[in-house]
Amino acid sequence: MDNKVIKVRNLVKRFGKFVANDNLTFDVHEGEIFGFLGANGAGKTTAIRILSGLLEPTSGEVIVAGFNAGRESEQIKKNIGYMCQKFSLYEDLTVKENITLYGGIYGLKTSVIRNRIHELLEKLHFREYENRLISALPLGLRQKLAFSVAVLHEPKIVFLDEPTGGVDPITRRQFWEMIYETAAKGITVFVTTHYMDEAEYCDRISIMSEGKIVALDTPENLKKQFNAGTVEEVFIKIARPNISPIHNS
Amino acid sequence: MRTILYLIRKEFIQIFRNKFISKAIFAVPIVQMLLLVPAITFEIKNVRLAIIDKDMTPESRGLISKLEGSTFFKISYSTFSEDEANNLLHGNKCNIILHIPSGFGKDIVNRNPGKLLATVDAINASTAQLSWAYLNGVIRDYNKDLITENISTGTMTPFPVIQITNRYWYNEMLNYKYYMLPGILVILVTAIGFLLAGLNMVREKESGTIEQINVTPVRKYHFIIAKMVPFLLIGLVDLALGLVIGKLAFNIPFAGSIFIMFLGATIFLIAVLGLALFISTFSDTQQQYMFVAFFCMIIFILMSGIFTPFESMPMWAQDFNLINPVAYLIRINRMVMLKGSTIQDISHDLSALVLIAICFTTLAVRRYRKRA
Numbered sequence: 235m236d237n238k239v240i241k242v243r244n245l246v247k248r249f250g251k252f253v254a255n256d257n258l259t260f261d262v263h264e265g266e267i268f269g270f271l272g273a274n275g276a277g278k279t280t281a282i283r284i285l286s287g288l289l290e291p292t293s294g295e296v297i298v299a300g301f302n303a304g305r306e307s308e309q310i311k312k313n314i315g316y317m318c319q320k321f322s323l324y325e326d327l328t329v330k331e332n333i334t335l336y337g338g339i340y341g342l343k344t345s346v347i348r349n350r351i352h353e354l355l356e357k358l359h360f361r362e363y364e365n366r367l368i369s370a371l372p373l374g375l376r377q378k379l380a381f382s383v384a385v386l387h388e389p390k391i392v393f394l395d396e397p398t399g400g401v402d403p404i405t406r407r408q409f410w411e412m413i414y415e416t417a418a419k420g421i422t423v424f425v426t427t428h429y430m431d432e433a434e435y436c437d438r439i440s441i442m443s444e445g446k447i448v449a450l451d452t453p454e455n456l457k458k459q460f461n462a463g464t465v466e467e468v469f470i471k472i473a474r475p476n477i478s479p480i481h482n483s
Numbered sequence: 484m485r486t487i488l489y490l491i492r493k494e495f496i497q498i499f500r501n502k503f504i505s506k507a508i509f510a511v512p513i514v515q516m517l518l519l520v521p522a523i524t525f526e527i528k529n530v531r532l533a534i535i536d537k538d539m540t541p542e543s544r545g546l547i548s549k550l551e552g553s554t555f556f557k558i559s560y561s562t563f564s565e566d567e568a569n570n571l572l573h574g575n576k577c578n579i580i581l582h583i584p585s586g587f588g589k590d591i592v593n594r595n596p597g598k599l600l601a602t603v604d605a606i607n608a609s610t611a612q613l614s615w616a617y618l619n620g621v622i623r624d625y626n627k628d629l630i631t632e633n634i635s636t637g638t639m640t641p642f643p644v645i646q647i648t649n650r651y652w653y654n655e656m657l658n659y660k661y662y663m664l665p666g667i668l669v670i671l672v673t674a675i676g677f678l679l680a681g682l683n684m685v686r687e688k689e690s691g692t693i694e695q696i697n698v699t700p701v702r703k704y705h706f707i708i709a710k711m712v713p714f715l716l717i718g719l720v721d722l723a724l725g726l727v728i729g730k731l732a733f734n735i736p737f738a739g740s741i742f743i744m745f746l747g748a749t750i751f752l753i754a755v756l757g758l759a760l761f762i763s764t765f766s767d768t769q770q771q772y773m774f775v776a777f778f779c780m781i782i783f784i785l786m787s788g789i790f791t792p793f794e795s796m797p798m799w800a801q802d803f804n805l806i807n808p809v810a811y812l813i814r815i816n817r818m819v820m821l822k823g824s825t826i827q828d829i830s831h832d833l834s835a836l837v838l839i840a841i842c843f844t845t846l847a848v849r850r851y852r853k854r855a
Contacts, residue, residue: 286698289855307854311700322695326500327493338489339699 237264239391239422240285245294247280254280256445258294262391262424267417269436270426271465273473276442278426279319279395285424286316286393299390315384315392315421319399323380325369329360332368333383340387354382374405378412385416392416394425398432410435430466439465441472448472486701490709494683498713504679512671512721516728519667523790524659530614533560533568533577540588542597542629549625550581555617568602578604578614591629653738653821660733665816666789668725672718672748673809676755677780678773680714684763685772697853704848711756711844718752719745738823747815747829750836754808757843764850783809811836 240262247255254277262268272278283289285298287307296303299313323332330351337347355361358378368376377397385392394413398406410432417423425436433439433453440450449456449472453465462468499505532550536543550556559577562568568580582600590597601618605611654661687693696706722745729735759776766772786800787793787809793801804810811832818824826833 283855287854288694288698308700311698314698316695316698318691318694318698320691320694322691324493324497324692325690326497331493331496335489335493336699339486339696339701341486 238262239264239299240268240424241295241297242285243295245281245284245296246292247277247284247289248292253445255284255291258447260440260447260450262422264390264422265417265420266437267413267423267425267435269433269439270424270442271428271430271433271439271469272426272442273428277445278442281442282393282395282424282426285310286314287311288316313390315387315389317377317380317384317392317394317397319396321373321376321380323368323376323383326367328365328367329355329371329379330364332379333386336383336386342387350386354386358382374401374408377401377405378409381409381412385421388419389421391422391424394423396426396428398427398429406432430464430469433465433469441469443473487705487709487712490701490705491712494709494713497683498679498717508675508679508717508721509724511674512724513728515671516664516667516725517732519670520660520664520729520733523663523667525609525613526659527610527613527617528555529557530555530579530617531559531577532556533562533571533580534558534583535562535565535568535580536583537563537585538583538587539585542588542591543583545628546583546622546625549628550618550621553617553621555614556621572602572604575604578610579618581618661735661821662817663789664729664733664735665820666787666813668722668729669751669787669789669809669812669816670784671725672722672752672812673755673780673784675718675721676714676752677759677776679717680710680756681759681763681766681772681776682769683714684710684760685766685769688763688767689769703851703853707760707844707848707851710760711753714756715749715752719748722748735820737820739819739825740823743824743826743829744816744819747812747819747833747836750833750840751808751812754836754840754843757840757845757847758808760847761843761850764847764852783807786810787813789813805835806839808836808839811839 238261240260242258242260245255245258246253256277258281270278270282280289284291284296284303287298287303287310290307291304298310301307301309301313303310324335327335333351333354334347337350342350351364355364358375360375360379363371363375368379371379381392381394381397384394398409401409406429413423413425413435425432427433436453438450438452439456440447441456442448449459449468451459456465456468457463460468460471462471498508534547534550536547547558551558560568560571562571565582568577568582571577572580580602582602584598584600587597587599599622601615603611603615651657684693687696726735726737726741726744730737758779762775762779763772766775786796786803787807788796788804789809793804793810793814796804815824815829815832815836818829822828
């Protein structure tokens, strides 16, 4: 049985002359936590947006949850959850209203939505926030909520684009606990980050640099391969030769 | 279908949670109706005259008192100096200079045609023509008086004159409020449709929330419809509010069917909302959107025939109005409100509006991209 939920072959994405994704080839297996690492501007966000059907690939084959990202992006959207770098819940809606909206969009039954809201609020100790506007929530809570909404409909895969940006270490830890719980349910987690400590939590990681995947393996293997103590060292060893001086144009 | 309901509910919550918008939605029609309807009028009253009477005869004085008696004119100055009169016109102290040359009275007594000269300030061409026409009327009247006087004294043989009597139908008193109000209602509905929905859409782009929607399996037309419905309903509520104010404050007649009027407004709003959302698809910021939308709105309103008669526009302008929803609704509203026109009477305008609504909405749905 083929347990590859994401299959990418020779993915290229160009914006004019700029090549954001340069011939990416990789697979993601069902139920794994797949880390997508790279410096800012390495092409992570472009890749994740292509995988989740928000951006059209220039060329190459991208299969997500069994559907082709070029032709069947709307089919993909039924099977994935997505949480992006920029916080995207409605700030002028309450916690409950946001959950209800997305539950409704994903076609969950009213009773199911009601139960999910209840479960979620209990789990996150969010009870008192139920009728609070999102704009009144601290960032950490918002991110946790956004993640919960992204997996509300129990998708096959959830894409997280720098989900913990700007969040305090304790909340980051709690966030990763949520990621583990989600993966334990069999949901594949595809996460981009530039926190190297977070990379250690992933089953496998790929490191991107200037649009290319320069390394892809488990954190342990990579550390062995590069003779490094931490993923951070691996990253620096890989990235250093390619670091170009800062241009002030 | 359920998805649309969830989305519509979200829009309504957001609209009414915004304290400013939720109040403005109801305040705008009230202010607009109470302010614009009585303010916009083409009637001319109190045209200021400067009179140069170099004749000083009973005949010239008769004409002056005739002018004084008219409600249109106010004799602001009397002078013997041409220069002074010219300065008055130049300084905007009067609108017309009426020159009565010496010999005017003598000519009339001798049965020669009397000669007058009027100098009219024509900065505003239509005001100039109208006040000239009024002046002409008064002078014609005076002329008639002279003739009847002469007939009664037996010095002149009666001359057959063609008598024409007119009646103004649908607005007997030529009340400008009745004429303007249906148009002002359209402006009101246009503003609601054009500005609110488009801005709402662009705001979602700015805040990034649209991306979260785009990554869901929501259908494009679901999202567009959900953006249209709340503003469609708000537009209709505002129209009703405007009508109530028209009735209470101006006692506007309503000859036709309210249903037809709301039918027209519904189709119109769909057209305008479709266009607004279409424009919003290629605006990245609210500023960009406002600029384009405002521009479109001004063009639509000024070309619609609300202020200037549609029929006197050049052909190309009339052709433009074939795709101008505002022009159609103004015509429909005036016909329905003042004439009591039926569906058959306005079927042509109504079907054109339906076509425009379908086109604009289709454009909006097609142009809206869930994927870059």
